Amino acid sequence: MRVYLDNNATTIVDPKVFKEMEPYFVQSYGNPNSLHEFGSETHPALRKAMGQLYCGLNADDQDDIVVTSCATESNNWVLKGVYHDHILNGEKDHIITSEVEHPAIISTCKFLETLGVKVTYLPVNEKGIIEANDLKSFITEKTALVTIMWANNETGMLFPIEEISQICKEAGVLFHSDAVQAVGKIPVDLKKLDIDFLSFSAHKFHGPKGVGGLYIKNSQPLTSLLHGGEHMGGRRSGTLNVAGIVGMGEALELAVKNLSFENNNVRKLRDKLEDEILKLDDVFVVGSRDERTPNTILVSVKGIEGEAMLWDLNKNGIAASTGSACASEDLESNPVMEAIGAEADLAHTALRLSLSRFTTEEEIDYTVGILNNAVKRLRAISSTYSYAPDWHDSKL
Ligand SMILES: Cc1ncc(COP(=O)(O)O)c(C=O)c1O
Missing domain, CATH: 3.40.640.10 (Type I PLP-dependent aspartate aminotransferase-like (Major domain))
Known part of the structure; x- marks a missing residue:
């Protein structure tokens, strides 16, 4: 897919x-x-x-x-x-x-x-x-x-x-x-x-x-x-x-x-994806949903460089973005996360998912499955990840 x-x-x-x-x-x-x-x-x-x-x-x-x-x-x-x-x-x-x-x-x-x-x-x-x-x-x-x-x-x-x-x-x-x-x-x-x-x-x-x-x-x-x-x-x-x-x-x-479709159906799919992502440990989404465009999620997944996640998703047919200009071996952090004042382990692990009126529920369900597996696999080999329950509150 x-x-x-x-x-x-x-x-x-x-x-x-x-x-x-x-x-x-x-x-x-x-x-x-x-x-x-x-x-x-x-x-x-x-x-x-x-x-x-x-x-x-x-x-x-x-x-x-x-x-x-x-x-x-x-x-x-x-x-x-x-x-x-x-x-x-x-x-x-x-x-x-x-x-x-x-x-x-x-x-x-x-x-x-x-x-x-x-x-x-x-x-x-x-x-x-x-x-x-x-x-x-x-x-x-x-x-x-x-x-x-x-x-x-x-x-x-x-x-x-x-x-x-x-x-x-x-x-x-x-x-x-x-x-x-x-x-x-x-x-x-x-x-x-x-x-x-x-x-x-x-x-x-x-x-x-x-x-x-x-x-x-x-x-x-x-x-x-x-x-x-x-x-x-x-x-x-x-x-x-x-x-x-x-x-x-x-x-x-x-x-x-299609604006009302965008604001209802696209938002519903975005929220479904976000709800599933938030079930994972140690993830942080920037901004509350009603203050954002209905199609966008910027999420940090602790312990996984944005680029690593991107390549894993890409291998499975899913296109997303990290928001940083990765031009060399140097992994860059998301500039907006930096401006917000996020610590490096948040800014480096940002992943942007942006939907459209052509996005389907089937695609969201498929993405959730792939994302869950990717997070498990990549965290298992991550040198920076170890579970810390108070992580959400301590980084911003
Ligand atoms: C906020 C914003 N401004 C400007 C641009 C540049 O638009 P264009 O690709 O039409 O030059 C973009 C493209 O990503 C954008 O997101």
């Missing part, structure tokens, strides 16, 4: 989405900017897709959404655009983010630091989220932007986005949210929130890879990252990825239609 439990990394393209995309590879493959019919026949599909994105996010205006190549591009665009428009001229010099953002934010902030930008990396509490009051105390008149994710990719923990947006609004500071792990999993209603910029990515909600988006409230000025042929109203140049845009629109419409 093959079981895919790495849906926070990427998801299967919904076959309905693929069907909608197919004609734009092999029939209507024209460049939408061309004057002939091959080009113009793509326009209705593009209009439909942009409408689906606008409705799916409940944005104020269809023109507020710009299609990009991925959320990494969207995040880079916001940070570098704000740098160009508000920091380079000396007006402001400061950006606030959190310690547990995706590398698409953290690495871009590090880059901007080399250009003289001051960046505050807000610490997170034991649940892995920032305290809104901390944010308040770090905003100054020199702060150009606050960028805080909506849901964490490792833990699934939801940040207090409404409160954060309110604080930024009151302080008159621009607010960006990397909502890659929220869009398509929980309700995202842009009419209800004061967010200036919001990043999303199709491949996280059963759309294709290589296409994402940036919501820009009221189409406010933001210097382009990609200059060229003035596509997307001059805001983002590059020949339009017609099939990708069609796929992203369809995928978001389906995700929004």
Whole structure:
């Protein structure tokens, strides 16, 4: 059996989405900017897709959404655009983010630091989220932007986005949210929130890879990252990825239609898996279930390196993640666990399991069996594991 439990990394393209995309590879493959019919026949599909994105996010205006190549591009665009428009001229010099953002934010902030930008990396509490009051105390008149994710990719923990947006609004500071792990999993209603910029990515909600988006409230000025042929109203140049845009629109419409399924059935399966995992000795799950996206579990299994568990599961057809970039023989710890302040034996033993609406109960039952056996076998040969009943309470 093959079981895919790495849906926070990427998801299967919904076959309905693929069907909608197919004609734009092999029939209507024209460049939408061309004057002939091959080009113009793509326009209705593009209009439909942009409408689906606008409705799916409940944005104020269809023109507020710009299609990009991925959320990494969207995040880079916001940070570098704000740098160009508000920091380079000396007006402001400061950006606030959190310690547990995706590398698409953290690495871009590090880059901007080399250009003289001051960046505050807000610490997170034991649940892995920032305290809104901390944010308040770090905003100054020199702060150009606050960028805080909506849901964490490792833990699934939801940040207090409404409160954060309110604080930024009151302080008159621009607010960006990397909502890659929220869009398509929980309700995202842009009419209800004061967010200036919001990043999303199709491949996280059963759309294709290589296409994402940036919501820009009221189409406010933001210097382009990609200059060229003035596509997307001059805001983002590059020949339009017609099939990708069609796929992203369809995928978001389906995700929004399936949100209650996601919140009930996916959650039920996630909770079943979590209940079974928690029957094991010496395991620790980050954050409480109702504060997380419905599909995610980040669990530490004492005595078993995350990578060892990953390989064991993989051998049995199960795909999961450790959340760390294991590039060499050096086993790395999960960066979010580190930010939470977890001790090394927790941070090194993290395993992320992320479900989707395509996950079945049979797959969960199979995973539970394999996981139980793996834990027994790997702990028996572990040099670091010995049973300690008070372990749960003593490590965080
Ligand atoms: C929170 C978050 N932000 C950004 C990204 C990057 O998205 P993309 O793959 O579209 O560049 C990811 C991908 O894992 C993510 O989880």
